[in-house]
Amino acid sequence: MTMMKKLLTSAIASTLMASGAQAAISNDTVKIGYLADMSGTYRDLAGPNGQSALEMAIADFGGSVKGKNIEIVSADDRNSPDTSSSTVRRWVENENVDMVAGMVASSVSIAVSKILEENDKLGIISGSAASSITNEHCTPNHIHYVYDTYPLANGTASAVVKEGGKSWYLLTADYAFGHSLESDVRRVVEANGGEVVGAIRHPFPTQDFSSFVLQAQASGADVVGLANAGADTTNAITTASEFGVTQSGQTLAALLLFLTDVHALGAQTAQGIQLTTGWYWDMNEETREWSDRFMEKTGVRPTMVHAGIYSSTIQYLKAIEATGSDDAQTVRKQMMDTPINDMFAKNGKIRVDGRMVHDMYLAEVKTPAESKNEWDLYKILRTIPAEESYRPLSESKCKLVNN
Amino acid sequence: MSMIFGVPLAVLSGQLLIGIINGAFYALLSLGLAVIFGLLKIINFAHGAMYMLGAMVTVLMFNALGVNYWVALFMAPLLVGAFGVVIEYFLLRRIAGQDHIYSLLLTFGVALIIQGVLINWFGVSGLRYAMPDMFKGGINLGFMFMPYYRAWVIVAALLVCFGTWFVIEKTKLGAYLRAGTEDSQLMQGFGINVPLLISLTYGFGVALAAFAGVLAAPIYSVTPVMGSTTLIVVFAVVVIGGMGSIGGAIITGILMGVIEGLTKTFYPPASSAVIFLVMVLVLMFRPSGLFGKEA
Numbered sequence A: 001m002t003m004m005k006k007l008l009t010s011a012i013a014s015t016l017m018a019s020g021a022q023a024a025i026s027n028d029t030v031k032i033g034y035l036a037d038m039s040g041t042y043r044d045l046a047g048p049n050g051q052s053a054l055e056m057a058i059a060d061f062g063g064s065v066k067g068k069n070i071e072i073v074s075a076d077d078r079n080s081p082d083t084s085s086s087t088v089r090r091w092v093e094n095e096n097v098d099m100v101a102g103m104v105a106s107s108v109s110i111a112v113s114k115i116l117e118e119n120d121k122l123g124i125i126s127g128s129a130a131s132s133i134t135n136e137h138c139t140p141n142h143i144h145y146v147y148d149t150y151p152l153a154n155g156t157a158s159a160v161v162k163e164g165g166k167s168w169y170l171l172t173a174d175y176a177f178g179h180s181l182e183s184d185v186r187r188v189v190e191a192n193g194g195e196v197v198g199a200i201r202h203p204f205p206t207q208d209f210s211s212f213v214l215q216a217q218a219s220g221a222d223v224v225g226l227a228n229a230g231a232d233t234t235n236a237i238t239t240a241s242e243f244g245v246t247q248s249g250q251t252l253a254a255l256l257l258f259l260t261d262v263h264a265l266g267a268q269t270a271q272g273i274q275l276t277t278g279w280y281w282d283m284n285e286e287t288r289e290w291s292d293r294f295m296e297k298t299g300v301r302p303t304m305v306h307a308g309i310y311s312s313t314i315q316y317l318k319a320i321e322a323t324g325s326d327d328a329q330t331v332r333k334q335m336m337d338t339p340i341n342d343m344f345a346k347n348g349k350i351r352v353d354g355r356m357v358h359d360m361y362l363a364e365v366k367t368p369a370e371s372k373n374e375w376d377l378y379k380i381l382r383t384i385p386a387e388e389s390y391r392p393l394s395e396s397k398c399k400l401v402n403n
Numbered sequence B: 001m002s003m004i005f006g007v008p009l010a011v012l013s014g015q016l017l018i019g020i021i022n023g024a025f026y027a028l029l030s031l032g033l034a035v036i037f038g039l040l041k042i043i044n045f046a047h048g049a050m051y052m053l054g055a056m057v058t059v060l061m062f063n064a065l066g067v068n069y070w071v072a073l074f075m076a077p078l079l080v081g082a083f084g085v086v087i088e089y090f091l092l093r094r095i096a097g098q099d100h101i102y103s104l105l106l107t108f109g110v111a112l113i114i115q116g117v118l119i120n121w122f123g124v125s126g127l128r129y130a131m132p133d134m135f136k137g138g139i140n141l142g143f144m145f146m147p148y149y150r151a152w153v154i155v156a157a158l159l160v161c162f163g164t165w166f167v168i169e170k171t172k173l174g175a176y177l178r179a180g181t182e183d184s185q186l187m188q189g190f191g192i193n194v195p196l197l198i199s200l201t202y203g204f205g206v207a208l209a210a211f212a213g214v215l216a217a218p219i220y221s222v223t224p225v226m227g228s229t230t231l232i233v234v235f236a237v238v239v240i241g242g243m244g245s246i247g248g249a250i251i252t253g254i255l256m257g258v259i260e261g262l263t264k265t266f267y268p269p270a271s272s273a274v275i276f277l278v279m280v281l282v283l284m285f286r287p288s289g290l291f292g293k294e295a
Helices: A002-023 A047-061 A081-094 A106-119 A149-162 A176-191 A210-219 A230-242 A259-270 A285-298 A304-323 A328-337 B009-040 B047-065 B069-090 B100-122 B148-170 B172-182 B184-189 B194-216 B226-241 B246-266 B274-285
Strands: A029-036 A068-076 A099-102 A122-125 A142-144 A167-173 A195-202 A223-227 A251-254 A274-277 A360-365 A378-384 B138-140 B145-147
Touching (some): A099 A304, A106 A142, A106 A176, A122 A328, A149 A251, A149 A274, A167 A210, A210 A230, A210 B009, A230 A251, A259 A360, A285 A304, A304 A328, B009 B148, B009 B172, B138 B148, B148 B172, B172 B194, B184 B194, B226 B246, B226 B274, B246 B274
Parallel strands (some): A122 A142, A167 A223, A223 A251
Antiparallel strands (some): A274 A360, A360 A378
């Protein structure tokens, strides 16, 4: 019996060795690091509730994969690439973290993905917006899951230009994300026969937008485009309404709005604003069912980022189950080979550049009369098919794409 | 249209006015800091949190009890001021006479706790406070659209600033205060309750921050983190004006608002740094600040 056991063990051991790291779960644990802004401007769109979504995914998956434990560690990125880099370095070099999830500020994601590439670990980015993350900053070690600035510009900016907003003035958050969004908006506006007459890069974060709003008014542009996010956007919208931007005939276009931002503004202030989103909680039975469970746990309705964290974690764990490995390249390959069909996306695909492409939605904020409760905020105007939404691989500058 | 450095004059006048409005906020906030430091020698790092509390209390009183703006303008500073008195009585008093660093660390800790607790309750997306009806709209000044509310901010802030300066520098109460902090034993010998005076002074300084918070509520997102970014700027303003100089804090506040506003016009990316640049320059050439007395 003991002889038998010994033989068996050595057989297993030699198989493992033969196949190398590919067919094993390192340290007998799948360890996920959750990195997000837990206390600053971007807290509500991902933050602690994003960790709840991650925990929901692990619980729904059964709490273990291939009989191995799934562990979570988490940290506040403080919207700082430096802080995040040192956290992630510690995670992957000393604490055996296999995958980093969450990630909001684009500057953080870009910094972190470089460290993941050096250490050959996986990152699944759900919160960030910059399309450059899977373009000039692409690595074989990360996946960009929920949305990016390319479809945001495609959806919102092209809709506004088609309604007659030909000349644009942009208020841009002065860091990677804002720059990326600004260039994507320029491209779409110009492609549709419009023109960007001016842009201001404002510090991130900014509380008082009155100076910038005044300059936007003086420009006389048809559209004031907000290429910023979170509290910057809500502050800019409030100030614009105070200074009568819309009364003086200019249109306000917010290029990135999360459900939590619209909720904070309220239907009264935000009504009629058009926005592009990757997901909305009240789209169908499946999304509502999951959102109800999320709300039970957190007390709020989920943003697209929360839903993306849940969905991507399930996909990640499924890939580990299918391959029996938590090696970054093995898992990423498996995830790329598996179409995503769940409450978050239908027929979603992860491309070689790491971009998960899926249908996006052009939505409009409901009026107070249409809105049945505080979270009943969007009307979906149009589904933007995946292939129309994201940057085609033929235009990609990613080193993983053969162009 | 006439241009100055490539910027139309009309836009420039607008920016100057906006600068004065923001400067009024800086003045109000740095005034509170200067009062607390000048009279009590406490470096109040909880000042930003108190400003935020003023705004939060305004929103919460409205949501829960329907308390209107004018009542909030008195109630919020009163409540937050009372909270300040409690902090002074139970915490700050225990470290009176120690090195400044103690009060700095203590108040910083208090600020982090208040902010953290409120983030847990309310998140950071912010609460909304509807503009009071009488301030809706604005007037076209020719070079800019001036919302009525912003005009009111200038008036209210300047009135309160001037009132505070007058009381401290020109009245008997102010003289007691200054004397009480200079030589508290002597003043107690004269039958003046100095500890009470100190508590009330701290409460008053904090109430000024809360007053600025109420003024800010209708125009900014009211969030638990709104104070932390503002605080650093306001400290720079106080350092530039000269720590503890009451009049200096007011004038520097407005001046810095204008400088920041102009930077936002000519080179926006530097607008968050320009005040610190001024601070560095002032410290190099006038270490005690523009209006500071001793070197």
